[in-house]
Amino acid sequence: MDTSSKSGSSSAAPERPVRRLVLFLLTISPFLLLLTLLAWGQLKSDGNPGGLLVHSDSGDVDVAVRMAPEFTGVDLVSGLQMNNEVVAGKIVMVDFWSSWCVACMAEAADLAEVYDEYDDQQVEFVGIAIWDETGDSLRYLNRYGIEYPNIIDARGSTAVTYGVRGVPEKFFIDTEGRIVHKINGSVSKERLREVIDGLLDS
Numbered sequence: 001m002d003t004s005s006k007s008g009s010s011s012a013a014p015e016r017p018v019r020r021l022v023l024f025l026l027t028i029s030p031f032l033l034l035l036t037l038l039a040w041g042q043l044k045s046d047g048n049p050g051g052l053l054v055h056s057d058s059g060d061v062d063v064a065v066r067m068a069p070e071f072t073g074v075d076l077v078s079g080l081q082m083n084n085e086v087v088a089g090k091i092v093m094v095d096f097w098s099s100w101c102v103a104c105m106a107e108a109a110d111l112a113e114v115y116d117e118y119d120d121q122q123v124e125f126v127g128i129a130i131w132d133e134t135g136d137s138l139r140y141l142n143r144y145g146i147e148y149p150n151i152i153d154a155r156g157s158t159a160v161t162y163g164v165r166g167v168p169e170k171f172f173i174d175t176e177g178r179i180v181h182k183i184n185g186s187v188s189k190e191r192l193r194e195v196i197d198g199l200l201d202s
Contacts, residue, residue: 053166058185069161073151087124092173099140107186108144
């Protein structure tokens, strides 16, 4: 009786489960790597969508005067088109924010209040929500009584052209359409009025 074939088949049998395990691990390894990278990214960005920094400290920032990049979108509340041309000739504060940003929440009601104070002057506020969902943004606007135009920058392209590194960031545009001032982090009503009044008087 020839036992060589039997011994050969018995030695090959344990190799099949091992081979299957190796193939399985090779198949799922890219998926595991992706999960690891996503988890690491969330930790590095404190869990904020898009990895944006939240400015916990407020401060004025020196900027090189330049023409304000284009922004365009549909106002979340009115449904009207909003872009640079609509606000041309006015003092404009462009505020980059997100509904999940605690620092943005801290100043939201104050921004709404100051906006109302300049209702009869050539001043406009434009909010640009970064990496946010429309529903979340609308709830945020309703919660804080914000009535000035707000648009969604879903892909973050407008934020990139402005050089935004985190939220909130406010860019102040003069009547000639140039960025002349910037504030990172939440801002007090008093400081916001100072900046706007200074631009109105210049």
